[in-house]
Amino acid sequence: MTETTVKDHDEEQDEVQLGSLPDSIGFMLRMAQITAFQRLFESFESDTLKPGEFSTLWVISINPGIKQGLLAKTLQIKPAHMTKLLHRMVQAGYVRREVPADDRRSVLLFLTPDGRELVDRQREIFVDRNDGQGLGLTKAETAQLLRLLQKIAFQRMP
Amino acid sequence: MTETTVKDHDEEQDEVQLGSLPDSIGFMLRMAQITAFQRLFESFESDTLKPGEFSTLWVISINPGIKQGLLAKTLQIKPAHMTKLLHRMVQAGYVRREVPADDRRSVLLFLTPDGRELVDRQREIFVDRNDGQGLGLTKAETAQLLRLLQKIAFQRMP
DNA sequence: TATTGTTATACTCTATAACTATA
DNA sequence: TATAGTTATAGAGTATAACAATA
Numbered sequence: 243m244t245e246t247t248v249k250d251h252d253e254e255q256d257e258v259q260l261g262s263l264p265d266s267i268g269f270m271l272r273m274a275q276i277t278a279f280q281r282l283f284e285s286f287e288s289d290t291l292k293p294g295e296f297s298t299l300w301v302i303s304i305n306p307g308i309k310q311g312l313l314a315k316t317l318q319i320k321p322a323h324m325t326k327l328l329h330r331m332v333q334a335g336y337v338r339r340e341v342p343a344d345d346r347r348s349v350l351l352f353l354t355p356d357g358r359e360l361v362d363r364q365r366e367i368f369v370d371r372n373d374g375q376g377l378g379l380t381k382a383e384t385a386q387l388l389r390l391l392q393k394i395a396f397q398r399m400p
Numbered sequence: 401m402t403e404t405t406v407k408d409h410d411e412e413q414d415e416v417q418l419g420s421l422p423d424s425i426g427f428m429l430r431m432a433q434i435t436a437f438q439r440l441f442e443s444f445e446s447d448t449l450k451p452g453e454f455s456t457l458w459v460i461s462i463n464p465g466i467k468q469g470l471l472a473k474t475l476q477i478k479p480a481h482m483t484k485l486l487h488r489m490v491q492a493g494y495v496r497r498e499v500p501a502d503d504r505r506s507v508l509l510f511l512t513p514d515g516r517e518l519v520d521r522q523r524e525i526f527v528d529r530n531d532g533q534g535l536g537l538t539k540a541e542t543a544q545l546l547r548l549l550q551k552i553a554f555q556r557m558p
Numbered sequence: 559t560a561t562t563g564t565t566a567t568a569c570t571c572t573a574t575a576a577c578t579a580t581a
Numbered sequence: 582t583a584t585a586g587t588t589a590t591a592g593a594g595t596a597t598a599a600c601a602a603t604a
Contacts, residue, residue, distance in 0.1 A: 469561090
């Protein structure tokens, strides 16, 4: 029940009361994500790839031949949206789709040489940017935060 | 550099490798937010209010007469979008707008009696849902997570 | 001239449902 | 019948720029 106040960044001294909103995990996840994305991805090949697109290419690069539906479920992207996102990636020449003979309903995904080169080129930048320093966190705080986020995202719920 | 594997929730035993993606704060913030929103807001008056709309009403309720631009900056909502969001809230009868005499460019915001009643009714549910238990976190973990998210979102950067 | 908010456009992503082609 | 993916539609949110009214 901390009463939190946000001071204006400029010269105004307006103070906005947030009440117990900063004690809400849902609200704070949203606020932190907006701040983090601004800081981490502002110069992250933004002309080429969106964060969602990069993680898609990344997962395909580690799991060549992954089925489209499993990829969507893993990244919590809706199947309908995954179709459109992948069409962009195929169009851009980063992804190749393949229909296997044993189940002709499904689609297997692979990176093209261009796609592999792009992921390799971005990999270092992506990992470096995400060590928490750019967000003002210490190494220990970063590790702590990652553990808690992983628990929320990957935990089996009863 | 933990190599993390996500097992399928169903009976399939496909395993998707994520490599060092779960060590990325940006990626994990996004994954945790999706999971948290699904669990916390699935029955949160979802027919009436979106999370973004609720936090807007909440901040107006604590700061009656707040200027629209300051509200948008506080919640990190783009001004163009704030205009549309507020039009919905005015249309729904929750918000009243007022142009002050001393600066007729600006707009001051107030809740209507209906809006105040709605926020009051949702307040308990919102706070209860956000204590971390619904996400499988202990009290201590919740406090720790909130502190780190607040540091990211509210910290002055050099 | 600068600021506050609005309108307009385009695009990303979500949510849903209807549809196809396979199994 | 059920499953994998596609198409279509509607809405939320972002990004950007041009604009009107006011300071």
